[in-house]
Amino acid sequence: MRPAPVAREIAAGRHLSTLAAFGPSGSTSVQGDVVQLRARKNWVVAAGEADSYVWSVGSALWLVPANAPGLLVPADHAGMGLRGTVAASVQADPVRVPASNELGPEEIAHPWFLVLGGAVSLGLMEGALGAALRHLGGTDPRTKADLARMRLRTDSVRVLYHDAISAVTWQPDRSAHRVRLLAVAASEAAVAVTDLAMKVCGDAAFRRDLGLERRFRDARAAAAIEPTVDTLLESVEVHARP
Structure with a gap:
């Protein structure tokens, strides 16, 4: 999953991305061309429904596919949420993504x-x-x-x-x-x-x-x-x- 193609899919209405930014800052570690992200994010709207997550770790943003290894999303959520969504905590324990998935600050x-x-x-x-x-x-x-x-x-x-x-x-x-x-x-x-x-x-x-x-x-x-x-x-x- 590369950011540019995903942006085109989002613009065409074929891809839903959500923000995972609130909670502990977390940490990253690099192994060659793969980056491991560790963090727990709260109030992630559309958790479990989105195709990808814009994930903040430190001062950087990363594009994390919904099917990325190590991404833990609750099976259900009893909270109120917003219209047609859930808002749940999501865990990266750790999530592995390509280094090219960094979006910027x-x-x-x-x-x-x-x-x-x-x-x-x-x-x-x-x-x-x-x-x-x-x-x-x-x-x-x-x-x-x-x-x-x-x-x-x-x-x-x-x-x-x-x-x-x-x-x-x-x-x-x-x-x-x-x-x-x-x-x-x-x-x-x-x-x-x-x-x-x-x-x-x-x-x-x-x-x-x-x-x-x-x-x-x-x-x-x-x-x-x-x-x-x-x-x-x-x-x-x-x-x-x-």
């Missing part, structure tokens, strides 16, 4: 991971608002203020999302603050917006055809995945502006 991928997480939160908010509007019609004065709050919170995150994409694309060395801002705002806004959607729709929010209860749970599952809001806030340097 982790610092290149991390900002995009946070941006994509913001996109997931944004999708959850738009979906919750759309479902609430279809059910309520947006004309009931008792729910109008809450619907307006949902719209404004969602639009605010969309502004931060486009700003973060622009920063990572054109000024990656100056993008860290904007990416963290998006990640924190999007995670907290998704929880707030889906909570309001449940509130305004009342008992109907639990109907399967609306899909609100599922988005409500998804927003909370996403907020629990590392890096959490608290983890991101610990890296922010707070100072007064002149």
